[in-house]
Amino acid sequence: MLGIPSLGRSEDELFAELDEIRSNDLDTKGGRTWAYVYDAGRGAELFRLAERAYLSFLHENALDPTVFPSLLKLENDVVAMAASHLRAGDGVVGNFTTGGTESIMMALKAGRDFAAETRGITSPQIVLPVTAHAAFHKAAHYFGIDVVTTPVDTMTWKADVDAMARAITPDTIMLVGSAVSYAHGVVDPIPEIAALAHDNNLLCHVDGCIGGFILPYFRQLGAPVTDFDFAVPGVTSMSMDLHKYAYTPKGASVVLYRDAAVRRHQLFACAGWTGYTVINTTFQSTKSGGALAAAWTVMNHLGQDGYTDIAERTLAATRAIISGIDDIDDLTVMGTPEANLIALSSDTVNVFEVVDEMRDLQWYVQPQLGFKGSRENIHLSVSGASLPLVPHLLEDFRSAIAIAKPKGPSVADPALVELLESIDPATLDDDSFAQLLAAGGLGGDDGEIEVPDKTSGISAILNSCPAPLAERLLVEFFNRLYVPTD
């Protein structure tokens, strides 16, 4: 197993090696990567500004705002800017977190403990449309909360509020809506969900992780946007990422509460040990001030004028893609995107093959699996850098389809489906796992695991599996992937 080198190595040599290690990564800048990374389209200048701010606070420790008061000031500033953006009135409070997942986890933790205190609930449940982000399932899993999922309308992909009403039980603590949902980019009927929550004395969380920042600009630019923020009565908490469409470096999100009496349950203090007194707002204790300082700096630098300009180009790019896809017979936009996220499905071509062909043409577009009536599709997160690329993207979609189409429309191989149906996730053994990996092009006969260049094989397998089996396979895969270097 690799050890710490006996003699320290030089800076030049190490940075050369880091570049080499990174050579197969996706591009993070320039707009050819349509998920995971977000480029404002401001060129090197904005990246440099963010990096300067990040580095200047890299070594501060947000563990204790009494010794680093700068971080308290920056956090309260960023939370205020985020809350105003979401039309929050007086009394709204919140915290800076490392990402959407942490914001959502904090909201569920606070909601759980608030419901325990105020209503005596010991077996909490949340009602979650199937389009809500996986982070809610993760939070529920970590915090012992039961998830009750509800269907969505399969034309609009929006939450079915009647189904949510029927799912409420005496143990329900919270209803959830998305603004927008990641998969289809639509805003759930938030006013109706929030009213339902209010009438039943429940909390209502709106997940604005990806849509919350850009939607107010789209509204201002005249696009139709369903109301989703603190202006809606009954919304009790919100999550909004800054490291997506506020274009701040990764590790930046906010969680906001209408009422500090709920947020109080997010905080954790411990005086019952022999060391320093611990009082934490979020999961982490020791954490760098870099991401917070960078968020503060980027938000203040871009300002409403900068963000409006970026949103204008993003909206134009989104509309150009939607109308361009209209002319491509083999792809269909799912629902009516309200922000800048687009899902493309097909009856005539295997979308996972299209993803692979696009990769060969130097684009990353993201495969999404079929689930509960939402068939497998291709996801695009449009950014401020997208607009000039749209004609090329559309042209290359046509080329990719021309290559993928002869392989047929189906993603499922009948023999594979039969194999999958014979597997019980609870008793999956090494042999059947190895067989599946080979079928998905993920491993050699020697049991070595590799991340493949082409993902259509593995996507097809996961797409044909019931969710529990897919989850088991993914865990087994990662449990073999993360092993110490030889």
Ligand SMILES: *Cc1c(COP(=O)(O)O)cnc(C)c1O
């Ligand atoms: C990205 C996203 C999240 C999770 O955020 P991370 O920053 O990746 O942890 C949650 N909800 C929605 C709608 C998202 O798009």
